[in-house]
Amino acid sequence: MKVSFIGLGVMGFPMAGHLQSKGFDVCVYNRTASKAERWQSQYGGRMATTPAAAAAGAELVFLCVGNDDDVRQVIYGESGILAGTAAGALVVDHTTASAELARELAAACSAQQVGFLDAPVSGGQAGAENGQLTIMVGGEAADFARAQPVMDAYARHSQLIGGHGSGQLAKMMNQICIAGIVQGLAEALHFGEQAGLDCGTVIDVISKGAAQSWQMDNRASTMIKGEYEFGFAVDWMRKDLAIALDEARKNGSTLALTALVDQYYADVQKQGGGRWDTSSLLTRLHQG
DSSP, rough: OOOEOOOTTTEEEHHEEEHTTTTTTTEEEEESSSHHHHHHHOOOOOOOSSSSHTTTSSSEEOOOOOHHHHHHHHEEEEEHHHHHTTOOEEEESSOOOOHHHHHHHHHHHHHTTTTEEEEEEHHHHHHHHHHHHEEESSSOHHHHHEEEEOOOOOOOEEEESSSSHHHHHHHHHHHHHHHHHHHHHHHHHHHHHTTTTTTTHHHHTTTTTOOOOOOHHHHHHHHTTTOSSSBEEEEHHHHHHHHHEEEEEEEEOOOOOHHHHHHHHEEEEEEOTSBBBBGGHHHHHHHO
């Protein structure tokens, strides 16, 4: 099966690689051509100089780029995905973007008899590299059934949530949960440090009980060491939280804690930590 992958960032690069390794005929496009060349030299496959050329002849077109504007840039126009996609193809957007954009793209694709799924992922760079991503999907059941076996190349689990936009709304819930948990973990470690405890020993104990979380299992040890030069960047998290907070204003939900943690991340950015992992919330407590 011919598929294409648009966007070879820290997520897209390994995701496209998994597809090629699983036997799919993959054509990639990246705005910086050298990244596509590096991908091709590592995995084989094909590369194209425009999204339209990459999408030509593909049954499924995957993309994973930065934000709403980046998605529009690769979808529309003479060199965009829709210019090269044939009727009957399916576009799957793994970008974390707005639900409004997902519904817009679904309509644009439908006008050309092309299917569309909004399918943001969770699991970070490590999840992408290990093929263990969780995928939240919005769209039609038939399109999901068609895409799921292909996405299995890099997914631990994928689930159809509902209609177009539902995948993005589910991803917003995901990021809301993460924001609160990371802040709680940061405060607990700060408290333990101030109390003179061996935080590593404490985490080893409490991680076996009700306080356990992915963040505790995967980030507590690096937070204790003050290591943040890896993982999901603060800049990206603030982008995601901005999407969630904007949607909350539209649907009338109250996200007081999320808004507060977003401002804490702004403090980290002011320290020069925009590219630090989200667990760097602990650093602002050390400033006090």
